[in-house]
Amino acid sequence: xxxxxxxxxxxxxxxxxxxxxxxxxxxxxxxxxxxxxxxxxxxxxxxxxxxxxxxxxxxxxxxxxxxxxxxxxxxxxxxxxxxxxxxxxxxxxxxxxxxxxxxxxxxxxxxxxxxxxxxxxxxxxxxxxxxxxxxxxxxxxxxxxxxxxxxxxxxxxxxxxxxxxxxxxxxxxxxxxxxxxxxxxxxxxxxxxxxxxxxxxxxxxxxxxxxxxxxxxxxxxxxxxxxxxxxxxxxxxxxxxxxxxxxxxxxxxxxxxxxxxxxxxxxxxxxxxxxxxxxxxxxxxxxxxxxxxxxxxxxxxxxxxxxxxxxxxxxxxxxxxxxxxx
Amino acid sequence: xxxxxxxxxxxxxxxxxxxxxxxxxxxxxxxxxxxxxxxxxxxxxxxxxxxxxxxxxxxxxxxxxxxxxxxxxxxxxxxxxxxxxxxxxxxxxxxxxxxxxxxxxxxxxxxxxxxxxxxxxxxxxxxxxxxxxxxxxxxxxxxxxxxxxxxxxxxxxxxxxxxxxxxxxxxxxxxxxxxxxxxxxxxxxxxxxxxxxxxxxxxxxxxxxxxxxxxxxxxxxxxxxxxxxxxxxxxxxxxxxxxxxxxxxxxxxxxxxxxxxxxxxxxxxxxxxxxxxxxxxxxxxxxx
Numbered sequence: 001x002x003x004x005x006x007x008x009x010x011x012x013x014x015x016x017x018x019x020x021x022x023x024x025x026x027x028x029x030x031x032x033x034x035x036x037x038x039x040x041x042x043x044x045x046x047x048x049x050x051x052x053x054x055x056x057x058x059x060x061x062x063x064x065x066x067x068x069x070x071x072x073x074x075x076x077x078x079x080x081x082x083x084x085x086x087x088x089x090x091x092x093x094x095x096x097x098x099x100x101x102x103x104x105x106x107x108x109x110x111x112x113x114x115x116x117x118x119x120x121x122x123x124x125x126x127x128x129x130x131x132x133x134x135x136x137x138x139x140x141x142x143x144x145x146x147x148x149x150x151x152x153x154x155x156x157x158x159x160x161x162x163x164x165x166x167x168x169x170x171x172x173x174x175x176x177x178x179x180x181x182x183x184x185x186x187x188x189x190x191x192x193x194x195x196x197x198x199x200x201x202x203x204x205x206x207x208x209x210x211x212x213x214x215x216x217x218x219x220x221x222x223x224x225x226x227x228x229x230x231x232x233x234x235x236x237x238x239x240x241x242x243x244x245x246x247x248x249x250x251x252x253x254x255x256x257x258x259x260x261x262x263x264x265x266x267x268x269x270x271x272x273x274x275x276x277x278x279x280x281x282x283x284x285x286x287x288x289x290x291x292x293x294x295x296x297x298x299x300x301x302x303x304x305x306x307x308x309x310x311x312x313x314x315x316x317x318x319x320x321x322x323x324x325x326x
Numbered sequence: 327x328x329x330x331x332x333x334x335x336x337x338x339x340x341x342x343x344x345x346x347x348x349x350x351x352x353x354x355x356x357x358x359x360x361x362x363x364x365x366x367x368x369x370x371x372x373x374x375x376x377x378x379x380x381x382x383x384x385x386x387x388x389x390x391x392x393x394x395x396x397x398x399x400x401x402x403x404x405x406x407x408x409x410x411x412x413x414x415x416x417x418x419x420x421x422x423x424x425x426x427x428x429x430x431x432x433x434x435x436x437x438x439x440x441x442x443x444x445x446x447x448x449x450x451x452x453x454x455x456x457x458x459x460x461x462x463x464x465x466x467x468x469x470x471x472x473x474x475x476x477x478x479x480x481x482x483x484x485x486x487x488x489x490x491x492x493x494x495x496x497x498x499x500x501x502x503x504x505x506x507x508x509x510x511x512x513x514x515x516x517x518x519x520x521x522x523x524x525x526x527x528x529x530x531x532x533x534x535x536x537x538x539x540x541x542x543x544x545x546x547x548x549x550x551x552x553x554x555x556x557x558x559x560x561x562x563x564x565x566x567x568x569x570x571x572x573x574x575x576x577x578x579x580x581x582x583x584x585x586x587x588x589x590x591x592x593x594x595x596x597x598x599x600x601x602x603x604x605x606x607x608x609x610x611x612x613x614x
Contacts, residue, residue: 052419054426098598101605102557105363105418109553110601112365113594116550120590127587234546238426245423278434284427288420289410 006253014159017152026151027223032263033155033162034219039243039255040165041212046241047250048178049205050185052108054237055095055115059210061122061232063088063217068135068227069128077141084221085214091118092210096203115237122229134228137221148222158219165212169252172208181205182250239266239280246287248297334464335579341468341537343575344475348530349548350555351482351567352523358499358562359519362411363418365425366403367527368549369432374399374528375540376436379445388450388532396529403524407517429545437542447535471533478526479568486564495519499562551578554597560610569608 012019016029038060045051067084075083099110122129129135140148148154172178183191184198184205192198221227230236239262247258265283269276291298353367378395382388406428414420449467456463486492497505498512506512531540538544555574559566573596581592600607 046419052422054422098601101601105357105361105422106557106561106605108363108418108422109557113550113553113557113597117591117594120593124590125587234550235430238430241423245419249419275434275438277430281427281430281432281434284423284430285410288414288424288427 013162016159017155023151026155028263028267030151030155030158030223031267032260033158034216034223035240035243035263036256036259037162037165037219038213038216038240039247039259040169041209041216042240043244043249043251043255044169044172044181044205044209044212046244047254048173048181048185049202049209051099051202051206052241053099053111053209054108054234054241055099055111055113055118056209056213056240057232057234057236058115058118059088059092059095059213060217060220060236060240061118061227062091063214064221064227064231065122065129065135067218067221068137071137071139071221072135077143080141081218084218085211088210088214088217089207092207092214093203095210096206100199100202100206111237112234115232115234119229119232119234122232129229132229134226136226138225140222140225154223158223161215161219165215166252166256168212173252177201177204235277235280238284242280242284242287246283251297254297331583335583336576337464337468337472339576339579340472340572341575342578343572344472345530345534345537346551346555346571346574347475347568348478348526348533350552350559350571351479351564352526353552354556354559354561354563354567355495355499355519356523357556359495359502360411360516361416361418362421362520363425364520364523365422365549366406366429366432367523367552368545368547369429370399370403370524370527371531371534371548372436372540372545373402373432374531375447375535375538375544376440376445376531377528378532378535379440379447379540382447388448392529392532395532396525399528399531400521400525404517404521407520411520412513412516429549433542433545440540442542444539444541445535446539447532449536467536471537474533475571479564482564491518551593554594557597557607558600560607563607563609566607566609 013033017026020026020029038056042053042056045053045056063084066087067080070080070083071077095111095114098114099107102108102110123131125131140154142148143157146153146157148157180191180196180201183196184201188198191201217231220231243258243262244255245258246261247256248254265279266276269279273279349367349371352370353364356362356364356367374395377398378388378391381391381395386394410424410428411421414424449465453467453470455466457466457469458464484492486495494505494510495515497508497510498515502512531544551574555567555570558573559568559570574593577593577596578589582589585592
């Protein structure tokens with residue numbers, strides 16, 4: 001049953017440019033995939049490692065800015081991609097080394113501060129980032145001779161990267177490393193006593209998370225062909241976190257569903273009302289109050305609860321709230 | 327850099343430091359006592375400024391407006407604490423999300439009510455002139471802010487260190503479970519401290535108004551500063567907030583004069599150094 005649903009979802013995603021009708025919708029679909037890759041990356045930390053980050057837009061932005069600068073220096077796309085991702089990984093390593101000095105809430109606050117540093121550089125260090133005016137680039141890459149200039153081609157290229165991201169997440173979750181990351185979330189002391197290097201496991205999880213954030217940032221600069229400070233604002237980190245939480249942290253499909261929800265709501269909301277930030281905030285509050293474990297697990301729970309209520313003497317166990325319990 | 331510019335920058339630094347202390351003391355207490363990362367704290371600051379601007383527009387005098395606006399913000403904070411945060415005790419992620427979500431909502435409501443234009447609060451007339459110190463003229467109001475901050479620091483210290491209520495709050499910070507066992511109503515303290523923190527932030531927003539003005543985005547600008555102060559000084563420590571605030575105040579003003587492009591980044595450097603060398607903050611205690 002689940003396989004059929006996943007196969008159907010994949011098939012509909014793969015053929016999206018053929019049926020969504022219109023360039024505008026193809027572009028929204030591309031935005032969703034980019035956001036989903038970003039959310040999958042954040043989910044490694046927020047969901048599996050139990051480390052809430054509010055600074056990942058900084059890593060996303062580092063990749064986008066580095067890519068833009070390299071492109072404007074006339075480098076080829078292989079160099080651009082490799083260089084941008086390398087810079088992002090270095091950034092992620094610095095972020096991780098500093099943020100992991102704090103525990104729990106300390107970690108959150110440090111990631112906020114680090115994200116704001118990147119914002120400060122993007123906004124004020126004009127000689128590097130061109131400040132508020134941002135950086136424009138021209139041209140998308142042509143892997144294997146296929147031009148990505150058209151929205152549909154760009155969508156398919158993004159879809160391939162998206163599949164790679166999902167596959168890497170599936171492998172990660174099933175791997176011993178994934179198990180040890182979850183172990184550091186649930187029982188850091190026991191993991192330590194068992195001889196695991198908790199700090200190193202978290203550090204590597206941070207790098208893995210940062211890598212996919214960087215990939216998303218790189219795709220973003222190719223898609224948008226412009227990057228400005230608003231990409232690295234606290235709001236952007238919060239939006240990405242909302243994707244993970246609303247979909248369901250520590251699930252494979254949750255962040256994807258969350259990305260879809262946030263991008264669609266954002267586009268619909270900004271088409272009809274100006275108050276996107278109010279809606280974003282209200283969604284945050286509503287999710288925490290009504291469905292603390294996220295939309296996907298929350299819906300599953302309610303569905304099971306409703307099913308169980310129809311049958312006599314079935315008592316479903318409620319999952320632990322909050323996602324990042326310790 | 328000549329002497330008088332240095333002095334002017336120093337006074338500006340003291341002013342910003344004073345405002346930051348009022349903002350971050352509450353943040354630090356809330357964080358230390360309730361373990362809540364109150365990301366609406368910047369919104370309290372901004373809301374205080376906006377409400378006072380309207381009150382002053384209706385003819386209320388500056389200081390009454392500052393007190394009243396602080397009270398309204400405190401009431402708002404109390405409602406948030408009672409209705410929402412209370413249910414989320416121990417759920418860090420949920421607290422982060424709710425306070426962040428609320429800050430977006432407050433920002434958007436403020437944008438609707440007070441529009442996007444910066445609103446300047448007039449300096450109270452008694453402090454409009456300049457005071458001469460060492461032959462250099464300083465705006466009296468800026469000096470007054472530093473004095474107010476120091477008075478508040480002393481009052482808060484007296485409250486926390488000398489009164490029974492303060493002892494209860496300190497007990498709650500150190501060991502909430504044990505404090506409950508000995509009969510302290512920790513949950514009531516939570517509301518009280520949250521309101522006090524909100525009041526301080528709102529009040530700071532008002533008295534900061536004549537210098538910073540009130541404008542959309544002020545909340546997101548002040549919140550990271552409060553975070554830096556708390557990380558720098560150590561959460562739950564009043565002295566840490568005071569020292570951290572003035573460090574940040576000086577760095578910001580001198581950084582802006584010396585490296586205008588990097589002022590915002592320079593601000594975070596001491597935080598990074600402290601994190602590497604002393605993760606609990608300058609005056610924080612090692613987490614248990």
